[in-house]
Amino acid sequence: MSTALVGRPLSTEPATVAWCAQRGHPWTTYNPWADRTWCRCGARQSPGQMPPDWGAKWELFHDHPYGVPCRCYLPAAQRVSQ
Ligand SMILES: [Zn+2]
Ligand SMILES: [Zn+2]
Numbered sequence: 001m002s003t004a005l006v007g008r009p010l011s012t013e014p015a016t017v018a019w020c021a022q023r024g025h026p027w028t029t030y031n032p033w034a035d036r037t038w039c040r041c042g043a044r045q046s047p048g049q050m051p052p053d054w055g056a057k058w059e060l061f062h063d064h065p066y067g068v069p070c071r072c073y074l075p076a077a078q079r080v081s082q
Helices: 014-022 055-062 075-082
Strands: 027-031 037-040 046-049
Touching: 027 055
Parallel strands: none
Antiparallel strands: 027 037, 037 046
């Protein structure tokens, strides 16, 4: 196991663990360097790239209603013009 060597973009705060457990530890984070996928709190992980849980990812990373067109991943310049 080499996971200790990899900076894991996770939080293990109780609120985060509760959020994650409520949703069954959905896959939210894939690290291509480690070729490994984590749930948000890290309790669940798997080698390789697992299909992400888009609902959970939306809750974590998006600041607009679910289902509307997403511009979160566009450069800021393109976001203002739309
Ligand atoms: Zn979790
Ligand atoms: Zn979005």
